[in-house]
Amino acid sequence: MAEKTKQSESAPEKAAPVLHVAPSPHLSSTDLTTRRMMIDVLIALAPVVAMALYVFQMYAVKQLLVCVVSCLAAEALFTRMRGGDLTLTDYSVSVTGVILALSLPGTAPWYVGVIASFAAVGIGKTLFGGLGMNIFNPAMVGRAFVMIAFATALGASGYHDPAGTVDAVTQATPMDVFKQSGVVAPLWDLFFGFTNGSLGETSALACIIGGIYLCFRRTASWEIPVGVVGAVVVLAGIGNLLNPGSQWTVLHHLAGGSLLFGAFFIATDPVSSPLTPKGKLIFGAGIGALIMLLRVYSGYPEGVMFAVLLMNSVTPLINRWTIPRPLGAVAG
Amino acid sequence: MALFFKGSADGGTFPRGVHPPEWKTYSEDAAIEVVPPPQKVMLPLLQNVGAPSKPIVKPKAMVAFGEKVADGGAFVSAPLHAPIAGKVLKTGVITLANGRHVSAIPIKGDGEQLSGRALYDEILGGEWPKDGFEKYDIQEIVDAIQGAGIVGLGGAAFPTHVKYVPNEKKPIHTVLINGCECEPYLTSDYRLMLEAPEAIVSGALVAGRATGAKEIVIGIEDNKPKAVETLRKAAAGTSIQVAVLKTKYPQGSEKQLILALTGKEVPVGGLPLDVGIAVSNVGTATAMARAVLRGKPLTHRVVTVTGGGIKNPKNLLVPIGISLGELIDFCGGLTGDAARMISGGPMMGFSFTDLNSPVTKGTSGVTILTSAEVKKAEETTCVRCGRCVDVCPMNLVPTKLALASRHKDIELAKRYNIMACFECGSCAYICPASIPLVQLVRTGKAVVIADGKK
Numbered sequence: 001m002a003e004k005t006k007q008s009e010s011a012p013e014k015a016a017p018v019l020h021v022a023p024s025p026h027l028s029s030t031d032l033t034t035r036r037m038m039i040d041v042l043i044a045l046a047p048v049v050a051m052a053l054y055v056f057q058m059y060a061v062k063q064l065l066v067c068v069v070s071c072l073a074a075e076a077l078f079t080r081m082r083g084g085d086l087t088l089t090d091y092s093v094s095v096t097g098v099i100l101a102l103s104l105p106g107t108a109p110w111y112v113g114v115i116a117s118f119a120a121v122g123i124g125k126t127l128f129g130g131l132g133m134n135i136f137n138p139a140m141v142g143r144a145f146v147m148i149a150f151a152t153a154l155g156a157s158g159y160h161d162p163a164g165t166v167d168a169v170t171q172a173t174p175m176d177v178f179k180q181s182g183v184v185a186p187l188w189d190l191f192f193g194f195t196n197g198s199l200g201e202t203s204a205l206a207c208i209i210g211g212i213y214l215c216f217r218r219t220a221s222w223e224i225p226v227g228v229v230g231a232v233v234v235l236a237g238i239g240n241l242l243n244p245g246s247q248w249t250v251l252h253h254l255a256g257g258s259l260l261f262g263a264f265f266i267a268t269d270p271v272s273s274p275l276t277p278k279g280k281l282i283f284g285a286g287i288g289a290l291i292m293l294l295r296v297y298s299g300y301p302e303g304v305m306f307a308v309l310l311m312n313s314v315t316p317l318i319n320r321w322t323i324p325r326p327l328g329a330v331a332g
Numbered sequence: 333m334a335l336f337f338k339g340s341a342d343g344g345t346f347p348r349g350v351h352p353p354e355w356k357t358y359s360e361d362a363a364i365e366v367v368p369p370p371q372k373v374m375l376p377l378l379q380n381v382g383a384p385s386k387p388i389v390k391p392k393a394m395v396a397f398g399e400k401v402a403d404g405g406a407f408v409s410a411p412l413h414a415p416i417a418g419k420v421l422k423t424g425v426i427t428l429a430n431g432r433h434v435s436a437i438p439i440k441g442d443g444e445q446l447s448g449r450a451l452y453d454e455i456l457g458g459e460w461p462k463d464g465f466e467k468y469d470i471q472e473i474v475d476a477i478q479g480a481g482i483v484g485l486g487g488a489a490f491p492t493h494v495k496y497v498p499n500e501k502k503p504i505h506t507v508l509i510n511g512c513e514c515e516p517y518l519t520s521d522y523r524l525m526l527e528a529p530e531a532i533v534s535g536a537l538v539a540g541r542a543t544g545a546k547e548i549v550i551g552i553e554d555n556k557p558k559a560v561e562t563l564r565k566a567a568a569g570t571s572i573q574v575a576v577l578k579t580k581y582p583q584g585s586e587k588q589l590i591l592a593l594t595g596k597e598v599p600v601g602g603l604p605l606d607v608g609i610a611v612s613n614v615g616t617a618t619a620m621a622r623a624v625l626r627g628k629p630l631t632h633r634v635v636t637v638t639g640g641g642i643k644n645p646k647n648l649l650v651p652i653g654i655s656l657g658e659l660i661d662f663c664g665g666l667t668g669d670a671a672r673m674i675s676g677g678p679m680m681g682f683s684f685t686d687l688n689s690p691v692t693k694g695t696s697g698v699t700i701l702t703s704a705e706v707k708k709a710e711e712t713t714c715v716r717c718g719r720c721v722d723v724c725p726m727n728l729v730p731t732k733l734a735l736a737s738r739h740k741d742i743e744l745a746k747r748y749n750i751m752a753c754f755e756c757g758s759c760a761y762i763c764p765a766s767i768p769l770v771q772l773v774r775t776g777k778a779v780v781i782a783d784g785k786k
Binding site: 017018019020021022023024025026027028029030032033034036037090092130131132133218219221270271273275276277280319323324325326327328329330 | 353587599641668670673679705706719729732764768
C-alpha cells in the first residue's frame with residue numbers, strides 16, 4: 001500500500017494525505033450558520049432602520065448608536081465576568097441592540113438606552129447562560145426594565161419634546177391619541193410610518209418588507225407572524241362586529257403600534273420561541289390574543305412587549321405539548 | 333385493489349428531508365469494471381443484521397468458486413460462499429469499516445480464477461427471462477434466496493429471505509424495488525440499472541412470484557432519467573411499474589420510500605411487512621434473480637469508489653471479502669488532499685482507517701472526501717432555530733434528543749422518541765450551529781438501551 005493512514009497531527013508531506021475519522025454525516029451544509037442567520041436579521045431590519053432614520057433623523061441615529069454600543073459593551077463585560085468566550089462576532093448582540101433601539105422612542109434620553117441595553121444583555125441573556133440559553137427575548141427584557149423604571153420617558157403618554165424639529169416627534173403616538181381621545185390616525189400614515197412611536201414600529205410597510213425577507217430565508221419561521229396576525233385579525237374583527245361604530249378597524253390594529261415589528265422581528269427570535277411548526281403557530285396566536293387583550297383592556301395603549309414576554313414564559317410548555325408524532329408511531 | 337402510486341405521476345416524495353450536493357458526476361459515466369481476482373479474501377462471519385454465520389469448512393480445505401463456507405447461524409442470518417477458488421486459512425479476526433472486530437474466514441486464491449468479461453457475464457450477463465415464473469414453487473424461491481446468502485445490498489444487510497418467507501398473518505401486497513440511491517456520490521445502483529436492467533426486472537418478478545404481490549414498483553429518483561428510461565424499456569410487457577421520485581435525501585430509506593409511493597407508515601420498530609410491503613434494493617433484485625433462476629450464490633457485488641480524494645473514481649464488480657485498500661489502489665490511490673475514507677456514502681457511511689477492512693455484502697461504496705469536502709464550521713450553541721425539526725424525515729426533534737443525550741436524561745430522550753431515529757444525518761447536515769446531532773443521538777440511544785437492560 002503506497003499511502004498509509006496517518007493519524008498524527010504533524011504537518012503532512014505533500015504526497016501523504018492526512019486522514020482522520022469522524023461520525024457521519026460527513027457532509028454539512030455550509031450556506032447556513034448561526035452567524036449568517038443573525039446577518040439575515042440585520043439585513044431584514046435595514047428597511048425599518050432606513051424608515052426610522054428618515055422619519056426621526058438624529059433621534060434615531062443617537063438611539064441606535066447608544067443601544068448597539070451599549071449592548072456590545074455589556075456583552076463584553078458580562079462574558080468576561082462569566083469567563084466565557086466572547087461571542088461578539090456572531091452578531092447576535094448587535095441584533096439585540098438594533099431591535100432594542102428600534103423598540104424605544106427616539107426621544108428617550110441616552111441613559112435609558114444604556115440601562116435598557118445592560119438589562120437586556122445582563123439580565124435577559126448572560127444570566128441564563130448566554131446565547132441560546134435565555135428564556136425571554138433579551139431586547140424585550142431590557143425594554144420592560146426601562147418601561148417600568150422610566151415610565152415618563154417612554155410610557156403611555158405622548159412624547160412632547162419642545163426642542164423637537166421633526167413634526168412626528170412632537171405628536172402623541174397614534175395609539176395614545178386613540179386611547180385618550182378616540183381620534184383615529186389616517187391608515188396610510190400608519191402604513192407608511194409618518195406617525196410618532198418607537199423608532200421601528202411606525203412603518204408597517206418597512207416591517208412587511210423586512211419580515212417577508214426573513215421568512216423567505218427561513219431565518220424567521222412564517223408560522224409565528226401568521227399566528228400573531230391571524231389572532232389579531234380574528235379578535236379585532238370580532239371587536240369590529242360587536243362595535244361597528246368604532247373607527248379603529250382591523251387594519252388600524254394591524255398597521256398601528258408595534259404589531260408588525262413585533263410579529264416579524266421580536267416574536268420570531270428562535271431562542272425564546274417554540275421548536276415545532278405547530279408550536280410556533282400556537283405561540284404566535286397566543287401573542288396576538290394577548291396583544292388584543294392588553295390593547296383593549298389594559299392601561300397601556302400597546303401590548304406587544306408584554307405579550308411576547310408572557311408567551312416566552314410559556315414556550316417550554318408549548319414545546320412539551322407539541323412533541324411531533326414520529327412517522328409510524330401510534331397517535332396519542 | 334389498485335394502489336395509488338403518487339410516484340408514477342412523477343415527483344412523488346416524502347415530507348421534509350434535505351438536498352445535499354449530489355456529486356454523482358465523479359463516477360456516473362464509468363461503466364462497471366471487473367477487479368482482478370485478489371490473492372486473498374477475508375469473509376467476515378457477521379455481514380448481516382441478525383446472527384453471525386457459522387463456518388463449515390476447516391483450515392487447509394480447498395474450496396471452489398461459489399462453494400458454501402459458512403451456514404446461517406439462525407433464521408435471521410445468512411450463509412457465506414467463496415468468491416474465489418482457493419485454500420481456506422486459519423480463521424482470524426478483522427476490523428470491519430464500522431469499527432467492529434469480527435472473526436473472518438480467509439481464503440487464499442489457488443488455481444484457475446474466473447476474471448474479466450467472463451466473470452462479469454457470470455454475475456450479470458446472459459438472458460434474464462421476463463415470464464414463466466409460475467413454474468417456481470414459492471417455498472423453492474425462498475429457499476434459493478436463503479441458500480444463496482442474500483442480504484439487503486443497499487447497505488442495511490437485512491437477510492432477504494426473511495422478507496419473502498410466506499406469512500399468512502401479514503400477506504405482502506406490494507413489492508418495491510429500490511433504485512433511489514439517494515446517498516450523494518454513490519453510483520453503483522445507477523450503473524447496475526443501466527447495465528443490467530433485465531436482471532433487475534427478473535429479480536423483481538421473482539420477488540413478485542414469491543409474495544404473490546399485486547403490485548411491483550421500481551422507484552427511482554428523478555436525477556437518473558437514463559435509468560428510468562432503461563428500466564421502463566426492460567420492464568415493458570410485464571406488470572412492473574417504474575415510479576419516478578423527487579430527488580431528495582433520504583428518499584432511498586425504506587420507510588420514506590414506502591411513504592412516498594404508497595402513503596403508508598411503517599410502525600416505529602416494525603418492518604415493511606407490517607404494512608404488507610417488501611422492499612429490496614436493485615442490487616438485491618439481481619442477486620435474487622441469479623439465485624432463483626441460476627442457482628448461484630451471492631459472491632460479488634458492485635461497489636462505487638468515488639470522491640474528490642480518489643485519483644480515478646470507478647464502479648467496480650468486486651468479490652466480497654476483498655480489502656478496501658485494494659479497491660483504492662485499483663482506482664489509482666488517494667490524492668494529496670484526501671482527508672477521510674468512508675465505507676458507504678457521505679451521509680450514513682462509516683469513516684475507516686484500516687485498509688485491510690474487507691468489502692462486505694452491505695458495502696455499496698468507498699467514498700474518499702477531501703479536506704474541502706469535509707470542512708465543517710466550528711460548533712456553536714443551539715439557538716433553537718428548529719431547522720433540524722424542519723428536515724427530520726421521521727418527524728422528530730433532534731435538538732431535544734441531543735440535549736437529552738448530553739444530560740443522559742433517559743426520560744426526556746424517550747419522551748422525544750429517540751429510538752425512532754435511523755440516523756440519516758439530515759439534521760446534522762443542516763444544523764447552522766454544526767452540532768454533531770447524529771453522534772449525540774447514537775450516544776443517547778446507547779444510554780437508553782443500556783437502561784432498558786437493567
